[in-house]
Amino acid sequence: MNNQMRGRLSRLVVVLVCMGNTAIAGAVYDITIDTSSLAGHAAQPFSLAFQLTDGSGVGNLSSNVRVTNLDLGNGSSVGTSMALGGTTGDLSVGLNLSDSTFLNAFIQRFTPGNFVKFRLNLVFTPEASETPDHFSFSILDNSGVSIPTRAGTPVDVLGSLDFVQDLPVLQVFAGDTSRSPVGGGGPIDLVTPIAELLVVMDIKPGETPNSINPRQNGRVPVAILSVSGFHARSISVNTIRFGRTGTEASPSQSALTDVNRDGKLDLLLHFRTQESGIRCGDITAVLTGTTTSGMAIKGADRIRTVSCR
Numbered sequence: 001m002n003n004q005m006r007g008r009l010s011r012l013v014v015v016l017v018c019m020g021n022t023a024i025a026g027a028v029y030d031i032t033i034d035t036s037s038l039a040g041h042a043a044q045p046f047s048l049a050f051q052l053t054d055g056s057g058v059g060n061l062s063s064n065v066r067v068t069n070l071d072l073g074n075g076s077s078v079g080t081s082m083a084l085g086g087t088t089g090d091l092s093v094g095l096n097l098s099d100s101t102f103l104n105a106f107i108q109r110f111t112p113g114n115f116v117k118f119r120l121n122l123v124f125t126p127e128a129s130e131t132p133d134h135f136s137f138s139i140l141d142n143s144g145v146s147i148p149t150r151a152g153t154p155v156d157v158l159g160s161l162d163f164v165q166d167l168p169v170l171q172v173f174a175g176d177t178s179r180s181p182v183g184g185g186g187p188i189d190l191v192t193p194i195a196e197l198l199v200v201m202d203i204k205p206g207e208t209p210n211s212i213n214p215r216q217n218g219r220v221p222v223a224i225l226s227v228s229g230f231h232a233r234s235i236s237v238n239t240i241r242f243g244r245t246g247t248e249a250s251p252s253q254s255a256l257t258d259v260n261r262d263g264k265l266d267l268l269l270h271f272r273t274q275e276s277g278i279r280c281g282d283i284t285a286v287l288t289g290t291t292t293s294g295m296a297i298k299g300a301d302r303i304r305t306v307s308c309r
């Protein structure tokens with residue numbers, strides 16, 4: 001191979017690597033909406049609404065949102081749903097929204113329970129478009145208008161994000177108690193929904209299964225991996241908790257190091273086993289915390305407890 005060819009080849013490799021980093025990005029969020037303030041309200045029946053608009057205006061299929069793991073608490077969905085544009089599936093099997101047209105939406109009437117929980121799986125190609133693709137979710141009243149939220153009119157959404165960067169940041173909004181819903185009754189005091197970004201986590205990096213002896217005074221190493229769009233260095237280390245439910249141990253040690261040797265620095269943490277609350281027979285351990293910008297993160301991994309007899 002001559003030098004010219006080598007030069008061309010290395011440029012090609014650079015282009016391919018760049019494409020690999022920006023071609024497709026993704027993020028997974030777990031959402032919890034406290035719906036207890038909706039029970040028996042005059043503006044019922046309510047509907048859950050999801051919407052994806054295409055910034056290009058022509059439906060260029062650059063963004064995809066999957067809604068899965070729906071849990072209506074002790075509530076239930078009622079009647080048939082309505083789907084617009086690039087929407088397939090439903091809330092029981094999983095919902096898929098693609099920006100195949102300008103407006104893509106899904107509306108399902110429901111009887112509210114204590115909460116609504118679902119998982120959002122976002123896969124998209126970041127675009128340099130002036131108007132980004134936009135996703136939102138809201139609760140509509142019996143008139144088909146969104147319940148007032150602090151996102152403000154005319155949108156009144158509970159959560160929204162723009163597909164602008166590698167990692168779109170989901171914003172969440174509480175109900176606006178200064179305005180009454182169009183459908184009747186007084187203002188609805190919805191608390192701010194919880195949005196948790198799921199991180200990729202590896203207990204005992206490089207080892208499987210992740211054996212933990214709950215009776216030992218050891219330390220458990222846990223890695224949070226950097227992935228496309230998410231840098232482990234954006235984590236606020238002193239907010240991290242790890243253990244049986246994700247509220248227990250604080251890290252006793254932390255370091256930025258490339259744990260899985262993919263060229264991106266990961267966050268390697270150590271926790272004292274005795275502070276983790278892990279008991280014999282537990283099969284998962286959970287980690288929670290926030291990023292330096294205040295976004296909630298959550299991760300989980302399987303464990304196997306040993307020396308328990």
Ligand SMILES: [Ca+2]
Pocket residue numbers: 054055056059060061062063099133
């Ligand atoms: Ca688009």
Ligand SMILES: [Ca+2]
Pocket residue numbers: 202203204205206207208209210
């Ligand atoms: Ca492991």
Ligand SMILES: [Ca+2]
Pocket residue numbers: 225226257258259260261262263264265266
């Ligand atoms: Ca890495």
